[in-house]
Amino acid sequence: xxxxxxxxxxxxxxxxxxxxxxxxxxxxxxxxxxxxxxxxxxxxxxxxxxxxxxxxxxxxxxxxxxxxxxxxxxxxxxxxxxxxxxxxxxxxxxxxxxxxxxxxxxxxxxxxxxxxxxxxxxxxxxxxxxxxxxxxxxxxxxxxxxxxxxxxxxxxxxxxxxxxxxxxxx
Numbered sequence: 001x002x003x004x005x006x007x008x009x010x011x012x013x014x015x016x017x018x019x020x021x022x023x024x025x026x027x028x029x030x031x032x033x034x035x036x037x038x039x040x041x042x043x044x045x046x047x048x049x050x051x052x053x054x055x056x057x058x059x060x061x062x063x064x065x066x067x068x069x070x071x072x073x074x075x076x077x078x079x080x081x082x083x084x085x086x087x088x089x090x091x092x093x094x095x096x097x098x099x100x101x102x103x104x105x106x107x108x109x110x111x112x113x114x115x116x117x118x119x120x121x122x123x124x125x126x127x128x129x130x131x132x133x134x135x136x137x138x139x140x141x142x143x144x145x146x147x148x149x150x151x152x153x154x155x156x157x158x159x160x161x162x163x164x165x166x167x168x169x170x
Contacts, residue, residue: 026097030158033054038160040146040169046058046061047146049156057159063142065140070170072117081169084168087102087162089157095124096126096127097150101125104119
């Protein structure tokens with residue numbers, strides 16, 4: 001019986017290729033029903049993706065570090081409440097992936113400016129927390145964003161399109 005020998009480089013490269021092929025991309029595809037609305041129930045820490053005739057998916061969430069009440073000013077740690085739309089996405093987010101919310105609207109801006117303050121902005125649904133950087137021992141840790149796991153934001157990023165309404169309830 002003759003032994004077949006493989007060059008070490010071929011074995012290492014083959015192993016590396018097999019390993020990398022098993023790594024899933026953070027960009028998923030979605031071919032299901034269209035998400036027609038997103039609902040966030042802050043009190044229940046629940047994000048709901050609605051289709052035309054049924055709930056498509058639900059996710060538990062974390063919120064801003066001071067979650068009660070409507071976001072009014074930059075740095076207040078609150079998550080907004082009201083009617084907004086998904087208006088952008090960030091494939092290179094510090095938090096894996098992120099989907100932007102159109103906060104602040106005109107009323108939010110007017111209220112904050114009347115107080116001589118900034119309403120803040122950059123409110124996203126995003127992944128995380130990042131171990132070693134963000135707190136992993138508290139539920140509400142963001143500066144006002146809506147946090148889900150990295151795996152969940154991959155699904156949300158694929159399912160929810162720009163222009164989708166999002167309604168955020170207390």
